[in-house]
Amino acid sequence: MDKLSFLHPQFLLLLAVLPLLAFWLYKNRKQQTATVNMSSIQGLAATATWITRFKPYLVVLRLIALALIIIALARPRTVDISNQTKTTRGIDIVMAVDLSSSMLAKDLNPNRMEALKTVASQFVDDRPNDRIGIVVYAGEAYTKIPVTTDKALVKQVISELNYDPTVEDGTAIxxxxATAVNRLKESKAKSRVIILLTDGVNNAGFIEPETAADLANEYGIKVYTIGLGSNGMALFPVGVNPDGSLAYQNLPVKIDEGLMKSIAKKTHGKYFRATSNSRLEEIYNEINQMETTEIEELKYYDYDEKYRPFVLLALLLIVIELSLRQTIYRSIV
Structure with a gap:
């Protein structure tokens, strides 16, 4: 949208001088006209016409012309941002999510799995310029969706995350x-990040977490680790009731925080502990702030100069004033 602006707005300060000039001209108006001294004017009848009445106002034309010249000097113009181009150097992010049965524990509301899905979906919305992928793991690990710019698809995959009883249970951190590293090792992105979330200890799989961390560090991949679960006891699923619903029991929360801290430190990341829904949201917001995307924005400005009409009108008024003074109002004295 066009917007009026002035290239040299300081010239507009001169407009404040015009009222003083007008006052000075008014006070000295009698000195601006030639006079004839006569002993008496009793024999001269006053024959005022519109021409004689208009003469004192010739100076108004001059003042208006000065005002227009001042505005022209300030260079009024409109600007139209006609084109803009964004060049983004994005970040490739893989979220590695624990889908073991313990993710159904109810120490977060309504449970750990649903709390994670809500926060992770918002995190995707906050990363419009990045590619995001999802890796899930329990007793084994696999890629749910490779890194992609299709945020709608990523959010759909997140919404469908759930514990699958047909998959071997366990926590193969x-x-x-390692699966997340494999998805990022060939990436050409400016920065590559893994957000590794677990709520337990490594008890499955044939790749040691420390070995996978060394692999991430070798490829220059940063890993943020999140331990999900409250302190103390929590309701964990321990079986299935006759009606098909899950049976829950209070059990101690066990998270290998030492391992999570070691992975984060080795890959130049950071470890977080999420003990509540609000804390989990804060963690993702903090990661979002730490991993910023560079955006280069190019704007093309189209200026339309508006000073010419002011100059032309000022010249016209000056010509009119001078013409009137040299013709109709020309003095013989």
Whole structure:
């Protein structure tokens, strides 16, 4: 949208002088006209016409012309941002999510799995310029969706995440991390990041978590680790009731925080502990702030100069004033 602006707005300050000039001209108006001294004017009848009445206002034309010249000096113009181009150097992110049965524990509302899905979906919305992929793991690990710019698809995959009883249960942290590294090792992105989330200890898989961390570090991939679960006891699923619903029991929360801290430190990332829904949301927001995307924005400005009409009108008024003074109002004295 066009917007009026002035290239040299300081010239507009001169407009404040015009009222003072007008006052000075008014006070000295009698000195601006030639006079004839006569002993008496009793024999001269006053024959005022519109021409004689208009003469004092000739100076108004001059003042208006000065005002227009001042505005022209300020260079009024409109600007139209006709084109803009964004060049983005994005970040490739893989979220490695624990889908073991313990993710159904109810120490977060309504459970760990649903709390994660809500926060992860919002995280995807906050990364419009990045590619995101999903790796899931329990007793084994696999890629749910490779890194992609299709955010709608990523959010759909996140919404469908759930514990699958047909998959071997367990927590193969090393397998999950290694699979995520495999999705990013060929990436040409400016930065490559893995967000590794677990709520337990490594008890499955044939790749040690430390080995997978070494692999991530070798490829220059940063790993943020998140331990999900409250402190103390939590309701964990321990079986299935006769009606098909899950049976829950209070059990101690066990997270290998030492391992999570070691992975984060080795890959120049950071470890977080999420003990509540709000804390989990804060963690993803913090990661979102730390991993910023570079955006180069090019704007093309189209300026339309508007000073010419002011100059032309000012010249016209000056010509009119001078013409009137040299013709109709020309003095013989």
């Amino acid at each position: 090393g397998m999950g991390l």
